[in-house]
Amino acid sequence: MSRRWSHALVAVLACFAMIGLHAYTGQAPDEHVTRVAVGKPGRLYDTTVTVNSIATGQVLYSDTVFVGRTPVIFLAVNVTIVTDGLRRSTNWQVGGTANGRTFAASEPITVPEPGFRITQDVVFEIGPDDLAGFTVTFLDRAPIYAYDPQLAIDLGITADAAAERLERDRYATVVATRGRVEVNR
Template identity: 70%
Template structure:
């Protein structure tokens, strides 16, 4: 057997061994998940994200422009992101989870350049049943998708608080902002 084929055979055997090991061990858990609550900052590489508050309603305005009305509810989560390191992440995936379901944000999140911060709203369209226990998830995807840091931010909405909020604010107007980048001092 010549050297060219030997190298290829070794590479193929290594790949098969890795596949077999993965199958035997099962799915690798997300070991870089950090859980925080509203008002507590969480780190994703060189950035910090803090959830400030959340609001619900059926009519949505973004930067004072009417976006639409929902048959269910809009949940707007106000976040502040500050990049204090040397690099800015370019690939954050933002979503939400509740009752075993995953939700996509209506718009992508803006990650500021180093030395800057932004306060903006992340909007989800959800069923009223998914308000209690809603968790915001933010994943920083690197070039290799393994052990990327992820934040899970529990909004702290209990079933009783969700019921009270639905009674009081279900038909409210949600006013959101895409934010304005500022110097982080």
């Protein structure tokens, strides 16, 4: 009986050792960051991402449904995602950064099956000071722990452009779309 337990103990210790080999030691993992501009396509594995446009305002609709109003601003980033390779990634995350802070998208993005495309809006709720210098980051959580490729798209909003946009669109309504999957032609 104790011999069976010793084999089980060895198996458990081997599992912990393997986990320990892959665990991070507090250092950032190796990352591959591709930087592109608005309107330019960027690649993450078998998928191409393009930021088409942005919209800002304090009132948000998702298609035709009222979502809410915010005392800060909604930033809707319109993106086209095309899966033109053989596999679709299911481990995507999207976020934003500005002024040393990170922002989560209000909803996850949809990554289409191979041969398809989708144009959809990614919405962030941010402070007015965070509009200038805002960067959207698409992250594909790779199956290997130590390699997470990223696509960073600087929206190219300067401080002057942000002030002008806030003056013009501060109380505007943002109509975001969840998009519709289409055949990639």
